[in-house]
Amino acid sequence: MLIKQSKHQTHWCKAPWLHTLLIFIIPLLLVALIHPQIAQYELESKLQQDLALLEQSMLKQTISAATPEGKANLSLLSWSCNEADIALLRSTEFSPKMVRLVQMELANGLKCSNLPSPYNYLAKKTKKIPLTEIKISTSNDQNPFFRDFIFEFPVGEHSLIAITNSTVFNSFLTELCPNCYQVDIQYHGLPLVSRGKQTVSNTKNSRTVSRYIPALDLTQTLNSGDAMYQLFYDKIWLNLVCLSLVLSSLGAISYWHWQQRRISLESMLVNGLKNSEFIPFYQPIIDTRSNQIVGQEMLVRWRRSDGNLVLPNQFIPYAEDSGLIIPITESTLAQVKRDMPKLLGWVSINIVAEHLEKGLLSQWLDKHESCDTQRLCFELTERKPMENFEQATIEIERLASQCQGFKLDDFGTGFGGFSYLQKLGFNSIKIDKMFIDTIGTDDLKAGVLKSIIAFGHESKMEMIAEGVETQVQADYLSERGVYLHQGYLYSQPVGLDELQHFYDLHLNKERAHNTLNKAGFALTRRFPLKKIKFPKPPNLL
Structure with missing residues (x-):
């Protein structure tokens, strides 16, 4: 895979010259097209x-x-x-x-x-x-x-x-x-x-x-x-050429700097893959009905060799555009497989349309299938549209017995939404944080959240609320039948060691809660509450 990315990188190293040349030439071609009309207008x-x-x-x-x-x-x-x-x-x-x-x-x-x-x-x-x-x-x-x-x-x-x-x-x-x-x-x-x-x-x-x-x-x-026309023709041509040269130079320089930064970032990502700098973080998912941890989402993080942690929004979009998200996913999948014995419930992995369209998941699972990989489930992101639904459906059917299933990530914010659910047969959706944030506000998207919840119940969808940060949001969702929560109210994305610590804290908290409930129930049975009758106050009139 890294060899393929190296070829990909070489391709991009050559392409910028062509792109820079086009950026430089196109304004001149436009000048040649519009120059007679502008000269005519100025002359008149x-x-x-x-x-x-x-x-x-x-x-x-x-x-x-x-x-x-x-x-x-x-x-x-x-x-x-x-x-x-x-x-x-x-x-x-x-x-x-x-x-x-x-x-x-x-x-x-x-x-x-x-x-x-x-x-x-x-x-x-x-x-x-x-x-x-x-x-x-x-x-x-x-x-x-x-x-x-x-x-x-x-x-x-x-x-x-x-x-x-x-x-x-x-x-x-x-x-x-x-x-x-x-x-x-x-x-x-x-x-x-x-x-x-x-x-x-x-x-x-x-x-x-x-x-x-x-x-x-x-x-x-x-x-x-002719003398007048030639005077204006030459004058306008000189002005337009000078302007186009300035704009072309600025555009070419800006593009070249952007492309160099792009290639530099690509090299950094490739080196990060070689050095295993991409690591899995986990964010627990809580079932509010039982207050139990039912699973977690794996979120890839880039911890560079200098110890700095790169935020996902600084490299994930480019990794998806360049195709490097595929080897990054494979690298983190291998680490998740090693962590599986220490994890509770299922583990969700973010994937892109290319994973399904090219059958990459089944290829990986065929090589690494075990009882632990049965607990994997995959969240399809919608940042890039799917082009080959037929191949994606074949891949999903092939994986039906090899994993926990599929979820549609960030439902309501991407390209497909309802059509993805219909064409791919997903039965689980994740409600994006942008809709959860509208709870308790006058934001117009609050109506969209209600529609999503109503659709989920009507379609018998499993619904997971992302980005739950306040108890008000948690209560609102639970009251409306959305019981699976993920967000900072419970835990931020953490590494495996911190996740183990969270497991222990959550388990101890749950035990203490159950012990308190049992003690209260025993006291109620031993000393049942009696209705106390207060004497009637005297009539002072």
């Missing part, structure tokens, strides 16, 4: 954000003349095209960066502007901006990228003409993303005006977002191309 978020900035810019430059500040600036003009008017037209109040031309057109036909010579234009179509007197048109260029917006602000009989500066608009787009954007501006009823990089909308990875601006009655469309 960026487009929506920049489109909002463009909307604000359009609103600001278009209706600035209709604001109180704009009207105040218009009142400074004399509308005579004199030097003072020309100076004002060239000032930043009238000619900000986004405006290429500001021109006055007087009622008498005279024109003057911030340029050396007036600008002449012919507009095919003109429309008003909603809720303003501002008229807008476009220049007659055939290419929308060269086409300009022309804004006319009526001031009495005169007009102020402004033409946008496409160079500044393109610079604004470049600041948002160099060579990434094309913007299409469509005032409803007017020709399209485009700005930015002309070839963007025809690229493979082009993206488009649009927004209607009611205040201007226009639709603004922002297009991005």
